[in-house]
Every structure is written in structure tokens, then in C-alpha cells.
Amino acid sequence: MSTDFDAVIVGAGFGGMYMLHRLRQKGFTARVIEAGKGVGGTWYWNRYPGARCDVESVQYSYQFSAELEQEWEWTERYATQPEILRYANHVADRFDLRRDIQFETRITAATFDEAANVWRVKTDKGDTVVARFVITAMGCLSSPNTPRIEGLADFKGPTYHTGNWPHEGVDFTGKTVGVIGTGSSAIQSIPIMAQQAKHLTVFQRTANYTVPAHNKPLDPAYVAKVKAHYPEMRKRAKTKPAGIDFVINMASAIETPEAERRRLFEERWAYGGLGFMASFSDLLLNDESNKIAADFVRSKIHEVVKDPKTAEILTPKNIIGCKRLCVDTGYWETFNRPNVTLVDISDEPIERITASGLRAKGQDYAFDCLVLATGFDAMTGALLKVDIRGRGGVALKDKWREGPKSYLGLTVVGFPNLFTITGPGSPSVLTNMLPSIEQHVDFIADCLEALRAKGVNVIEPVDEAQEAWVGQVGGFANITLRSTCSSWYVGANIPGKPRVFMPYIGGLPAYIAACETVVKNDYEGFALA
Numbered sequence: 211m212s213t214d215f216d217a218v219i220v221g222a223g224f225g226g227m228y229m230l231h232r233l234r235q236k237g238f239t240a241r242v243i244e245a246g247k248g249v250g251g252t253w254y255w256n257r258y259p260g261a262r263c264d265v266e267s268v269q270y271s272y273q274f275s276a277e278l279e280q281e282w283e284w285t286e287r288y289a290t291q292p293e294i295l296r297y298a299n300h301v302a303d304r305f306d307l308r309r310d311i312q313f314e315t316r317i318t319a320a321t322f323d324e325a326a327n328v329w330r331v332k333t334d335k336g337d338t339v340v341a342r343f344v345i346t347a348m349g350c351l352s353s354p355n356t357p358r359i360e361g362l363a364d365f366k367g368p369t370y371h372t373g374n375w376p377h378e379g380v381d382f383t384g385k386t387v388g389v390i391g392t393g394s395s396a397i398q399s400i401p402i403m404a405q406q407a408k409h410l411t412v413f414q415r416t417a418n419y420t421v422p423a424h425n426k427p428l429d430p431a432y433v434a435k436v437k438a439h440y441p442e443m444r445k446r447a448k449t450k451p452a453g454i455d456f457v458i459n460m461a462s463a464i465e466t467p468e469a470e471r472r473r474l475f476e477e478r479w480a481y482g483g484l485g486f487m488a489s490f491s492d493l494l495l496n497d498e499s500n501k502i503a504a505d506f507v508r509s510k511i512h513e514v515v516k517d518p519k520t521a522e523i524l525t526p527k528n529i530i531g532c533k534r535l536c537v538d539t540g541y542w543e544t545f546n547r548p549n550v551t552l553v554d555i556s557d558e559p560i561e562r563i564t565a566s567g568l569r570a571k572g573q574d575y576a577f578d579c580l581v582l583a584t585g586f587d588a589m590t591g592a593l594l595k596v597d598i599r600g601r602g603g604v605a606l607k608d609k610w611r612e613g614p615k616s617y618l619g620l621t622v623v624g625f626p627n628l629f630t631i632t633g634p635g636s637p638s639v640l641t642n643m644l645p646s647i648e649q650h651v652d653f654i655a656d657c658l659e660a661l662r663a664k665g666v667n668v669i670e671p672v673d674e675a676q677e678a679w680v681g682q683v684g685g686f687a688n689i690t691l692r693s694t695c696s697s698w699y700v701g702a703n704i705p706g707k708p709r710v711f712m713p714y715i716g717g718l719p720a721y722i723a724a725c726e727t728v729v730k731n732d733y734e735g736f737a738l739a
């Protein structure tokens with residue numbers, strides 16, 4: 211059976227772009243199929259006001275090319291979405307990637323042909339592409355979650371989803387705006403929208419923890435220092451569970467005297483960013499330690515927000531770091547503005563969307579525009595939108611009915627020659643995505659090269675290996691507090707989605723070691739045919 215390409219890569223975000231580059235370097239042919247008009251994935255779609263990465267830009271970047279590292283100039287501590295998108299476009303041009311990317315095309319189905327050992331990949335343009343391998347690079351947070359609230363179609367004004375924002379931007383000047391959701395996307399966009407809008411009404415189901423970003427322009431002397439020592443920084447980052455080079459204080463919060471504890475929290479707070487959760491090593495392992503950190507953040511809200519009732523509604527009651535920690539610029543301060551109202555809907559869901567706004571707790575709220583900052587069907591959503599069928603015509607969505615199962619987060623029993631970059635069961639969303647993506651891509655590219663050298667056509671994980679990996683992913687999840695709340699990590703934000711903690715929480719170093727052992731033992735856990 212002749213094939214069109216060695217591999218079809220789904221998605222031209224950071225995963226898909228680097229996968230294409232690596233496969234080309236190794237002499238494989240590949241076609242990237244991308245729904246958007248341009249590269250960038252997450253950063254192509256998430257154009258809401260205030261969107262920026264909350265991993266520092268010098269770390270949220272590729273490391274496979276020293277020249278790229280040296281020539282690219284990040285301008286801010288946390289890069290904005292437009293800057294990250296410019297970077298993605300620069301990478302596409304620099305490595306001449308576009309000629310193998312088919313834009314504005316969605317994969318609708320992928321079926322493994324067992325007789326020929328090939329994948330037949332169907333697109334929404336009506337064509338079928340045949341390839342030996344399918345490599346998905348569809349992102350973990352790329353399938354927007356539109357809430358199932360009655361009457362959504364009745365709203366007369368425009369409705370925007372933060373995860374699929376109009377490319378021409380939205381000007382809220384003089385408008386009244388309703389926002390549903392208070393996760394990372396809302397926490398970044400609310401302060402900006404509030405500056406523009408005549409009035410902003412925020413509907414909050416769950417209060418969230420956020421730490422200040424303290425974003426600033428990058429000092430050229432700092433950038434020069436980073437550039438002079440990039441390899442060391444990247445190496446250090448790979449020894450950290452999140453793949454980010456920040457210092458983890460190995461002390462326990464409960465064993466540290468109160469004054470010292472406060473000092474350390476204040477220090478991290480003043481520095482800003484996600485490193486706050488590394489103030490002590492046991493914040494996600496021990497209820498008492500977690501409460502100490504949570505109380506510290508709660509006290510900060512009351513210091514900033516003037517109206518005590520509003521401050522109380524904004525104060526999270528759950529475990530800090532259980533839902534993804536947010537990083538903000540002026541979020542709580544925004545609720546001191548006279549044009550911002552917070553509505554607590556924690557005890558009663560929104561009744562319905564109406565033609566002029568929405569109805570909640572027996573009261574009608576009117577606004578011109580509705581913003582859904584309601585997140586994503588995370589980790590499995592994008593994959594399961596495609597009709598992926600493996601051996602015996604079995605659908606991936608049936609295989610994962612009780613929750614996703616994978617080997618290394620990269621492969622699935624019954625789906626030969628399918629690789630899922632940052633799939634469920636990989637560290638992905640708990641880490642700096644860029645180094646995780648590069649690790650996956652290198653593993654896959656090396657694997658394809660090894661198969662070619664051995665004359666092997668088909669690779670597929672075996673049941674025992676997959677079960678053991680699923681056991682490890684679940685086992686690690688149960689050790690931490692992170693699996694204990696209703697977050698998107700466990701699929702709780704999507705009605706009917708099985709409750710399984712999806713990412714691997716053992717940390718990037720342990721994950722890399724596991725992959726290296728698999729390779730060293732000649733692709734242990736896989737059947738090669």
C-alpha cells in the first residue's frame with residue numbers, strides 16, 4: 211500500500227511545528243493539518259484582551275535551536291499573546307515549515323487500516339490522506355467549553371468565548387458586558403474589559419486563587435545573562451517537577467515558625483508568579499500546610515478589596531493549587547471600580563440566558579455583550595471530536611468511555627502507530643508546555659527512526675504496560691491534594707465527563723526518566739511488528 215506521507219501531524223501549534231521540523235530532519239515526509247489560518251495553536255485562538263502566558267517568556271520558548279534562542283528578543287517578563295504568536299510565526303518562517311502545513315482544514319476521522327498498516331485520515335475538505343503514523347498535536351486546552359445554559363441562543367447581543375476570540379478584536383467602549391467564569395482567562399481579561407466597558411457584571415461560580423504577575427519589560431542586561439547561560443537554565447528546569455527553573459523551598463510549611471513562614475510567603479508574593487506554590491514543598495501534600503498558604507492569599511484579598519462583602523465573595527474556600535493557580539495583573543483591584551459588579555452564583559446555577567442578558571437567583575441582569583470565560587473540555591476534548599478508530603474499528607471515544615488510558619500519555623492500546631503529544635497521562639498541563647512538548651517530539655522522532663532502522667512497521671503499547679502506567683498516573687494523583695476538587699484536571703467542568711485525574715503528576719524529571727528507560731530497554735512496553 212502506498213502512502214502519501216510517513217506521518218500526518220494534527221495541529222500547527224508548538225507541538226505540531228516542532229514535530230514537523232524533527233521528522234524532516236530525520237528524512238521522513240509529513241503533512242501538518244491545521245484548522246486555523248495560521249500557526250500558533252492555543253496562541254492563535256486565545257486572543258482575548260489581556261491574554262499572556264504565565265510562565266516567564268525566557269522559559270516558555272523552544273530550546274532545540276541555540277540560534278533561535280539567541281536571535282529572538284522577548285520584551286516582557288510574561289509575553290503577551292500577540293508576541294507569542296509572532297514568535298510562532300517567526301519559527302514557521304525560520305524553519306520553512308509552512309510548505310508542509312495545510313491550513314484551514316480539520317481532521318474529521320482517522321481510521322487504522324489493519325490489512326495495510328496505514329492510517330486513513332479524512333478532512334472536512336473531503337480528501338483522505340494516507341500515512342503510516344498519525345501524530346496528534348492538538349493541545350490540551352483547545353476545545354472550548356460552551357456551557358449548557360438554557361437560552362444561550364436567545365441572547366440578542368454578541369457572545370464571545372475567550373478560547374475562540376474574534377481576530378479583529380472587540381471594543382467594549384460604552385458597552386455593558388456580562389462575564390461568566392472566573393478562571394485564568396477571566397482573571398486576565400476582566401481588568402482590561404473593565405477599563406473599556408461602561409459596566410461589567412461578573413458571574414462567579416467558584417472563587418479562584420490568583421497571585422500577582424508583577425509583569426514588567428525585560429531588562430536587556432537580564433536577557434543578556436539568560437542568553438549567555440541558556441543551556442544551564444534549561445538543564446536546571448528539567449530537574450524541576452514543573453519543568454520551570456524556579457527555586458523550590460524544600461522545607462515544610464507546618465514545621466516552619468510562623469514569622470519565617472510569613473516572610474517567605476511575602477518574598478514570593480513580591481516576586482510574583484506561579485513560584486508562589488514552591489514557597490514550601492508540602493503545600494499540595496498536606497491539608498494543614500495548604501491552609502496556611504491559602505489563608506495568606508485570602509488575607510491579601512481583604513487587604514485589596516474595599517467592600518468587605520465583595521472581598522468575601524472573592525475569597526476562595528477550597529484548596530489552593532487544586533484548581534490551576536491563576537496569575538494576574540490588577541484582578542482584585544478591578545472589583546473596587548464603580549463600573550464592576552460581582553454576582554455570586556455559587557449556590558444556584560444561572561437559570562437561563564435571556565434576550566437581554568441572564569436570569570440568576572430570581573433576578574434579571576441586562577447587558578449588551580456576553581463573554582463566556584468558561585474554559586475547555588481539557589486534554590481529551592479535541593482528540594475525541596475526531597472519529598479516531600483503531601483495531602477492529604473500535605472508536606477512541608468508546609475505549610475512553612470510563613476515562614482516558616494511555617501508555618506514557620503518548621500511545622494507546624489498540625491504536626497502532628498513533629502518538630498523542632501531551633496526551634492524557636503525560637505531565638503536559640502540570641508543566642511548562644514547551645519543554646514537555648520538545649521531550650515528546652524527540653521521543654516520537656527517535657522512535658520512528660528506530661523503527662525504520664529495525665524494519666518495523668507497527669508499534670503499539672501492550673495492555674500490561676498501559677495498565678501499569680495508568681496505575682502510576684492514578685497512584686501519584688492520589689498522593690497530592692490536586693485530585694481532590696472539581697477541576698478540569700479531573701473533567702469535572704464538563705457534565706457527564708468521567709472523573710479521572712488526567713495528567714501525570716509525578717513531575718517532568720520522573721517522566722523523562724520513565725521514557726528513557728523505555729528506550730534503553732528497546733521500547734519496553736510496546737509490541738513491535
Ligand code: NAP
Nearest residue numbers: 262263264357391392393394395396415416534583584585
Ligand atoms: P477554567 O479555568 O476552566 O475556568 C472556567 C470558569 O468558568 C470557571 O470559573 C468556571 O466555574 C466557570 N464556568 C464554567 N461553566 C460555568 C457555568 N455553566 N456556569 C457558571 N460558571 C461556569 O477556564 P480558563 O479560565 O479558560 O482556563 C483554563 C486553563 O487554561 C487554565 O487553568 C490554564 O491552565 C490555561 N490558561 C492559561 C493561561 C496563562 O498561561 N496565562 C491563561 C488562560 C488559561 P467553576 O470553577 O465553578 O467550574
